[in-house]
Amino acid sequence: MAEALADIARVTGLGMVTIRADLDHAGDAIAEAAGLAIPGQTRIVTDGSRSLGWMSPDELLLILPAAELADAIAALTDALASEHALVVDVSDARAVFDVTGPHADDVIAKLMPVDLDDLPPDGLRRSRAAQTAAALWRIPGGFRLIGFRSTADYLRLILENAAIPGSGLAPR
Amino acid sequence: MLILTCPYCGVKAEETELSPGGEAHLKRVGPGGTAEEFEAYLFARKNIKGVHFERWRHAYGCGKWFLAARDTHTMQVYGxxxxxxxxxxxxxxxxxxxxxxxxxxxxxxxSEAVVG
Amino acid sequence: MSRTPPFRLPRGGRLIDRAFQLAFRFDGRHLRGVQGDTLASALLANGQMLMGRSFKYHRPRGPLASGAEEPNALFGLGQGGRFEPNQRASTTALVAGMVLRSQNCWPSLDADVGAINNWLSPLLPAGFYYKTFIHPRPFWKHLFEPVIRRSAGLGRAPVGPDPDRYEQAYAFAETVVVGGGIAGLTAARDAADKGGRVIVLEQDPVWGGRTPTDHDGGPAAIDALLADLRGRGNVTLRRNCMATGLYDHGYLLAREALADHDPNQGIPRQRLWRIRAGHVITATGALERPLSFACNDVPGVMLASAVRDFISGYGVAPGRRIVAVTNNDDAYRTALTAQAAGLEVVAVIDARPQARGDLPQAARAANIPVMTGKAVAKVKGGTHVEGVAICDQAGDGRVTGSLDCDVVAMSGGWSPVVHLYSHCGGRLTWDEPEAMFRPDPSRPPLGADGKPMVTVLGAANGDLRCAGDLERSEAPTMPVWVMPQDAPYKLRAKMWLDFQNDVKVSDVELAAREGYASVEHAKRYTTLGMATDQGKNSNINGLAVLSKALNQPLEATGTTTFRPPYTPLTLGTIAAEARGEAFQPLRKTPMHDWHASHGASFEPVGHWRRPYSYPRAGEDRHGAVNREILAVRNGVGTLDASTLGKIVVKGPDAGRFLDMMYTNMMSTLPVGKCRYGLMCNENGFLMDDGVVARLSTDTWLCHTTTGGADRIHGHMEDWLQCEWWDWQVYTANLTEQYAQIAVAGPRARELLQRLPGTIDLSQDALPFMQWAEGALAGIPARIYRISFSGELSYEIAVPAGRGLELWERLHAEGRDLDITPYGTEAMHVMRAEKGFIMIGDETDGTVIPQDLGLHWAISKKKPDYIGKRAQARSFMKDGSRWQLVGLESLDGRVLPDGAYAVEPGVNANGQRKTQGRVTSSYHSPTLDRPIAMGLVRHGPARMGQVLEFPLPSGEVMKARIVDPVFYDKEGTRLNG
Structure with a gap:
């Protein structure tokens, strides 16, 4: 009863790069520069500390340790130099939270109109959390949720509110 | 509250994840257009009870604009x-x-024409 | 006859646990109930039959029903912020320590002054308000309306904010079954067999619906189904969960009670489920209808089903001597139940000529007197039932006898609960043999796939004997809409249809006579079905009376529209987490906390909070604004401009694209330079503005207004995706990636040059409207030499995560320069001093750039841009549009923002003609006088003329038309 439904932890120290390009055409170059395979539609590919998420048919999001950011941007910019493409640093534009624990599903189900049964292990779902945009994917023990930096306090507030002890969604 | 499947990312999105954009397949009339053509482009809408083609943006998702064929009376989505x-x-x-x-x-x- | 204790029966009560006593208070009295009681059963167990006063006539009322349809027994519940009016006694579980207050009575439930309306009732028929208070006209506003308002409304509003928590949750299932009775549970099992997720919702705390009460094998059958369902991984059973509304594409709202009226649990009180169902099965049962006989509202007249619910469910005797009156077999169950509980059943009065079904026969076998072809002529008694006068149903009410009793159990047949089915467009059909509206299988509501979205099962579908395989056969119902059938007016004027709103048979007949032939009109004229119960008891009876009065079949009359919610929803569940701090996403810049700790007074701009000004001790908001402006004009100030939209646009076609987006030419902007741009919509109206910087040959950065960032990004993507999808352009909204700080004032350069950096900030290296990139104070920065204040100004963009660091560094370095943080209001005043327009002040969605004298920012060379064709429309070009000017108040006072300039004459509505309005108006501390901007017909050609601005007080202010640039017309300062 006294236990929150899930741990809510802000994650910092991540670098993020938005890549816009024709993925059919430039996919190989991006994969090589990013060090990850191109994810399928609405999927995210993770390999150790790096992830590459499918954001839209012509947009990917590379997530990696902040220390590797500058090199990655340089590598991607280089690799796409001859393409029509956009590579931009969006690391500072985001707020990232990990929602973990046995009832992490319940916390997400209170905020996002997303059918979690339909979210594959490597699924990336862009939607909203209450009234603000958010993207979601699975991590061991729960979910990682990213939203906009300016709404970080709001996100923490609604996540913690959704996780209050005793408010699990199991039928009573 | 509607559900529409975004043709770009395959997500079955509910209405709160989308923003509406009005009637689809309008042909833009630019500076060369006559007053009548421009009026029709800007203001004349079919406002149909029945089969309707409309614009939606998957605003809380992949951000792409797509088109939906929907019955404004029965709410059936034809695609x-x-x-x-x-x-x-x-x-x-x-x-x-x-x-x-x-x-x-x-x-x-x-003459179904898919461009781009 | 008097009512005698004990009211709690010695045995029975399927739903209660007598071992747990619960104390509560009712109108100051200390009473006790038991675990499992509802408020209604607990009050009845204390002998309290009088539970409310009716809305209009203040007639004494007892409970009518035992479920969600209860119209009478409504209480104010709780205290302070937790007080809630109109809580249904029949569906509210008793919680220890509850405080109940009766409603709509003064000084008390027993002695209610408002009951005088009852004696005046012949003067207060339907439509009374409309007819009586219409003349003389002025009386309405000053006399009638205030008096009527005082007596209007049922229950009091709570005082103080609700301290309880509420939440929402999303759920998805292939099948959702609404109703946990025999039909619903059976359907859930069948659906679960087919696979897919199944959610079952039951409004009550217990499963089974009527089956356990009405059928001998009922409890076992329900238990078996529940055991089966609980063993399945794909079934979720949710009780205390009321499906309140069904909407398009299988969207179902349901309210789950978690800790209702029990704040001690510390968990959310209620949860609103937002369920998306592949298919919905409604097995919502049926509601019993009252019978319309004279004085059918006296406390003690109850639905037959309610009488047996109280006996068998709660072990409570509503009375000792019971008369049942019916037009169907089902009411005999009540007679048999009551007799088995040791109560006296005086008689069953059956309106049908004969009653030969299994149940009547069983009643006769149990020595219960059965009187067929009979009716209740009138109920005797005032605050409780004392007896009934009997007459022939086929007659005009001549009394043939009378019976003493303290409870009348009535049954007028059953109406399927078709609400959810109807909410989303399902149509009904009139079932003549059963005398009820039920779902028309040929016209169900359709889902996204065009297939029926709802299946209705069991009693909700008109199958009133769906549990019949457990029981005996039943004979048909005989429609009885008025009892007796030829009752005279005197009786009809005492027959209640809508108990909560006090609508009688005679009122509906009056509406029909006065021409309200449409059921929707008659409803509103009489208020039938418009109370908090939404006509659950009265709907069909009222339609039948209306149909008879109009001499048309019932199906020709039709029903009124069923609208959600099925039962009232607490506003808290609709708001859920969106209250207090989380009411809206409050967007904060990287420097937000610094502003807060330095006394910022914030203002909302979209979802952002921006410092309006930074008042110091002893200073008000406006005092601070004046100080901040002078500091910037004379020294240096900093503005947090992080909220400005920043959209990067890149690609081989980016220049061409921006030429379409903006009214001026962006493709020719040299790399390294900035240009102010205007963006219009296809209607030609100005929608946003901002400075565009060319970052490289194929990349531009577009600044938008604070509120415009997402909208303009969406606008750009719209045109790129839907019109020019073959153009090679990518955009990205980088608004949140950067903190942006405006450093403005004559000493801005001096300050910035104190910081270590790689960027040459000199006038030669970085003149006005250029940008440069490098490091500043060790932070990667892009510096734009742009100015909204009219001063020497640099806007510095750094990664958001380092914004605070730079801000603090600037303030540390600038202390001796008296560096001053300034807010949005200082920015607004300074831009107005300079005659710069502000989107949302000078524009309102009907203003074109030409109105604002911005011709210099509209390319004449470009063949096209968004809005160009519209700006060529005839009335956009005619000279009579209101145009931007400065306004100088003649008496030294600040003109009210939005004030209109009048001209001689009146328009077609008799209003003064207008020729302009004030769009921005401030006191300028720089000039120490008022300044204003406005839009005036032929304004720029009328310099020096004086306009009149009438104020709401009747006073008229005068202002002279002047140039809108009040300060530094030559622009020497910003070029400094």
Whole structure:
């Protein structure tokens, strides 16, 4: 009863790069520069500390340790130099939270109109959390949720509110 | 509250994840257009009870604009398709015709043009 | 006859646990109930039959029903912020320590002054308000309306904010079954067999619906189904969960009670489920209808089903001597139940000529007197039932006898609960043999796939004997809409249809006579079905009376529209987490906390909070604004401009694209330079503005207004995706990636040059409207030499995560320069001093750039841009549009923002003609006088003329038309 439904932890120290390009055409170059395979539609590919998420048919999001950011941007910019493409640093534009624990599903189900049964292990779902945009994917023990930096306090507030002890969604 | 499947990312999105954009397949009239043409482009809308083609943006998702064929009376969705499409697909037309036998597309048939 | 204790029966009560006593208070009295009681059963167990006063006539009322349809027994519940009016006694579980207050009575439930309306009732028929208070006209506003308002409304509003928590949750299932009775549970099992997720919702705390009460094998059958369902991984059973509304594409709202009226649990009180169902099965049962006989509202007249619910469910005797009156077999169950509980059943009065079904026969076998072809002529008694006068149903009410009793159990047949089915467009059909509206299988609501979205099962579908395989056969119902059938007016004027709103048979007949033939009109004229119960008891009876009065079949009359919610929803569940701090996403810049700790007074701009000004001790908001402006004009100030939209646009076609987006030419902007741009919509109206910087040959950065960032990004993507999808352009909204700080004032350069950096900030290296990139104070920065204040100004963009660091560094370095943080209001005043327009002040969605004298920012060379064709429309070009000017108040006072300039004459509505309005108006501390901007017909050609601005007080202010640039017309300062 006294236990929150899930741990809510802000994650910092991540670098993020938005890549816009024709993925059919430039996919190989991006994969090589990013060090990850191109994810399928609405999927995210993770390999150790790096992830590459499918954001839209012509947009990917590379997530990696902040220390590797500058090199990655340089590598991607280089690799796409001859393409029509956009590579931009969006690391500072985001707020990232990990929602973990046995009832992490319940916390997400209170905020996002997303059918979690339909979210594959490597699924990336862009939607909203209450009234603000958010993207979601699975991590061991729960979910990682990213939203906009300016709404970080709001996100923490609604996540913690959704996780209050005793408010699990199991039928009573 | 509607559910529409975004043709770009395959997500079954609910209405709160989308933003509406009004009637689809309007042809832009620029500086060369006559007053009548421009008025029709800017203001004249079909406002149909029945088979309706409309624009939606998957605003809380992949951000892409897409088109939906929906029945404004029964709420049946005949299909969604990409914005870079001149007309609804044959499959959508067939779906609409099945539900509303009296409806006929107002564009030339057998010339489904998908561009881009 | 008097009512005698004990009211709690010695045995029975399927739903209660007598071992747990619960104390509560009712109108100050200390009473006790038991675990499992509802408020209604607990009050009845204390002998309290009088539970409310009716809305209009203040007639004494007892409970009518035992479920969600209860119209009478409504209480104010709780205290302070937790007080809630109109809580249904029949569905509210008793919680220890509850405080109940009766409603709509003064000074007390027993002695209610408002009951005088009852004696005046012949003067207060339907439509009374409309007819009586219409003349003389002025009386309405000053006399009638205030008096009527005082007596209007049922229950009091709570005082103080609700301290309880509420939440929402999303759920998805292939099948959702609404109703946990025999039909619903059976359907859930069948659906679960087919696979897919199944959610079952039951409004009550217990499963089974009527089956356990009405059928001998009922409890076992329900238990078996529940055991089966609980063993399945794909079934979720949710009780205390009321499906309140069904909407398009299988969207179902349901309210789950978690800790209702029990704040001690510390968990959310209620949860609103937002369920998306592949298919919905409604097995919502049926509601019993009252019978319309004279004085059918006296406390003690109850639905037959309610009488047996109280006996068998709660072990409570509503009375000792019971008369049942019916037009169907089902009411005999009540007679048999009551007799088995040791109560006296005086008689069953059956309106049908004969009653030969299994149940009547069983009643006769149990020595219960059965009187067929009979009716209740009138109920005797005032605050409780004392007896009934009997007459022939086929007659005009001549009394043939009378019976003493303290409870009348009535049954007028059953109406399927078709609400959810109807909410989303399902149509009904009139079932003549069963005398009820039920779902028309040929016209169900359709889902996104065009297939029926709802299946209705069991009693909700008109199958009133769906549990019949457990029981005996039943004979048909005989429609009885008025009892007796030829009752005279005197009786009809005492027959209640809508108990909560006090609508009688005679009122509906009056509406029909006065021409309200449409059921929707008659409803509103009489208020039938418009109370908090939404006509659950009265709907069909009222339609039948209306149909008879109009001499048309019932199906020709039709029903009124069923609208959600099925039962009232607490506003808290609709708001859920969106209250207090989380009411809206409050967007904060990287420097937000610094502003807060330095006394910022914030203002909302979209979802952002921006410092309006930074008042110091002893200073008000406006005092601070004046100080901040002078500091910037004379020294240096900093503005947090992080909220400005920043959209990067890149690609081989980016220049061509921006030429379409903006009214001026962006493709020719040299790399390294900035240009102010205007963006219009296809209607030609100005929608946003901002400075565009060319970052490289194929990349531009577009600044938008604070509120415009997402909208303009969406606008750009719209045109790129839907119109020019073959153009090679990518955009990205980088608004949140950067903190942006405006450093403005004559000493801005001096300050910035104190910071270590790689960027040459000199006038030669970085003149006005250029940008440069490098490091500043060790932070990667892009510096734009742009100015909204009219001063020497640099806007510095750094990664958001380092914004605070730079801000603090600037303030540390600038202390001796008296560096001053300034807010949005200082920015607004300074831009107005300079005659710069502000989107949302000078524009309102009907203003074109030409109105604002911005011709210099509209390219004449470009063949096209968004809005160009519209700006060529005839009335956009005619000279009579209101145009931007400065306004100088003649008496030294600040003109009211939005004030209109009048001209001689009146328009077609008799209003003064207008020729302009004030769009921005401030006191300028720089000039120490008021300044204003406005839009005036032929304004720029009328310099020096004086306009009149009438104020709401009747006073008229005068202002002279002047140039809108009040300060530094030559622009020497910003070029400094």
């Amino acid at each position: 969604t398709y990409k914005a870079q499409t001149a007309h609804a697909t044959d499959e959508i037309v067939a779906n609409a015709r099945q539900a509303r036998a009296e409806w006929v597309p107002d564009w030339p048939q057998g």
